[in-house]
Amino acid sequence: MAIVGAGYTGLWTAYYLAKADPSLRIVVLEAETVGFGASGRNGGWCSALFPVSSQRLASLSSRDSAIAMHRAMQASVNEVGLVSAAEGIDCDYHKGGTIVLARTAAQLARARAEVAEAGEWGPGDLRFLEPDEVASQVRATKVLGATFTPHCAALHPGKLVRGLAAVVERLGVTIHEHTPVVSISAGQAVTQYGVLRAEVVVRATEGFTPSLAGEARTLAPVYSLMVATEPLPEATWDQIGLADRPTFSDHRHLVIYGQRTADGRLAFGGRGAPYHFGSRVKPSFDVEPRVFGALQSTLRSLFDGLDDVAFTHAWGGPLGVPRDWCASVGIDHQSGLAWAGGYVGDGVSTTNLAGRTLTDLILRRDTRLIHLPWVDHRSPRWEPEPLRWLGINAGLRAMTAADTEECLTRRNSRIARLMSPLLGG
Incomplete structure (x- = not known):
């Protein structure tokens, strides 16, 4: 074998x-x-x-x-x-579930719709959380609600x-x-x-x-990148929460994901790195300072009290995406x-x-x-190149544009709706 x-x-x-x-x-x-x-x-x-x-x-x-x-x-x-x-x-x-925050009006509508849709496919294991319920688990900024499922371990x-x-x-x-x-x-x-x-x-x-x-x-090898903070003091964790180590994200279109590690760090990642022509994979592609900086900024925008926190690790790598x-x-x-x-x-x-x-x-x-x-x-x-390179990178940029569109219009993105059939929707 x-x-x-x-x-x-x-x-x-x-x-x-x-x-x-x-x-x-x-x-x-x-x-x-x-x-x-x-x-x-x-x-x-x-x-x-x-x-x-x-x-x-x-x-x-x-x-x-x-x-x-x-x-x-x-x-x-x-x-x-x-x-x-x-x-x-x-x-x-540690099985603490997953909490996905809704921090804009469009994200809130999407969160409620996701819970309703999940209920059509079985027991209601995806729940909607009101802001006070969210605060009992994690204290993030601009929270309007969240979805929670118990079916995840960090x-x-x-x-x-x-x-x-x-x-x-x-x-x-x-x-x-x-x-x-x-x-x-x-x-x-x-x-x-x-x-x-x-x-x-x-x-x-x-x-x-x-x-x-x-x-x-x-x-297609598509890169996802991560950063991690230094171990945070208990006073900072008292401010952030995540005591039961639920993994966390929010309902934006460009994927982000994080967890509180067992040794007290915030490990946080997301998409946004480019796809490389010809499905190339090289160690140098693991390093994208622009994306690392964006991830750090995004994490600081999610939680108060991180302005002076040091980021000690940054890394990345390819994941596999079928057509x-x-x-x-x-x-x-x-x-x-x-x-x-x-x-x-x-x-x-x-x-x-x-x-x-x-x-x-x-x-x-x-x-x-x-x-x-x-x-x-x-x-x-x-598709053969250059169509593959053009299509994948256009899709990555479209998700970023969709989030910007929703911040401006406060409505669900038309760009994201057009892209959904191509992204597993």
Whole structure:
């Protein structure tokens, strides 16, 4: 069994396969080091978010299947915590939910509509919070309301991926770091040092997928960047709140995300970095001073008392975006080629579901997981360049423009409404 990529997808797949059948010979090939990609540098949201809406999922299958996917995502949040505890992975896992603030009239309308829509797809686990209810959890600026879901845990992504790697190695899985794979095909993974032959080859490369031969248009690597403060004193936390460590965001269009870390920092990230022509991925692209500065300013605008706080860390990396924004998992039993990915930044828990689903598919077990609507979904390929470069960067700029439009008009953005069908809406 060959797995290409030692991030969450590859390691969760190795974990569940090794647990299900200890006699399997499982080898994980990694171009850099364990967790080098998004698995080691994400925002630490272990959430039930899936990159496309329930309505879109239902259009791929059925209403019941979309609801089943929603529940499977919720269960995956708990599964990550259960396995971490059972295997002794100290990843600072704490399930405090997610609070998404509404700070403009347009955001408030969107928040109320989101709660109403969520209620049409199952139990009312997404709640609307009035300003006084918000203040009991977090004291941010300009708050008009918020949405809250309990289905999210904050964690340390690097600790989780490194701990998971240690666990799978104890189970007998072999991990070869610094072993770039240049191509995969039926029965083999071709590396710079030779060919690994296996009955099943799993592609688990996410934002680095375009580096594989023939995969340049499968997923687009889009960069997300983060900053982190120094550890904050208790007086500042008394002013901000977040005592139960809920992850936080607001209802703007350009994605932002944050958490209170276990060691008392604010870790905060967002989109806005450009897509690079030809789906290129380079270490230098992780550094965008303009975006780092914007993130710092945004965080200071969210919370009072941060003017003199130092930012001690800044980093970034690529995530994988399919053309229809719909993550997928599947296998071609004839060729033995399997895959999972396209999480659009919502991968911390989705990768766990992918690992369990791939295990059932590979072992040909007929379980409820293999009937979920994302299984064997085939996203369209991205357009060739320069159309891909033009389209993705235009979309990123459109989301920024949509937020500016709403601040000026105080109404839901027309730009965002036009873009919604292209962004998983």
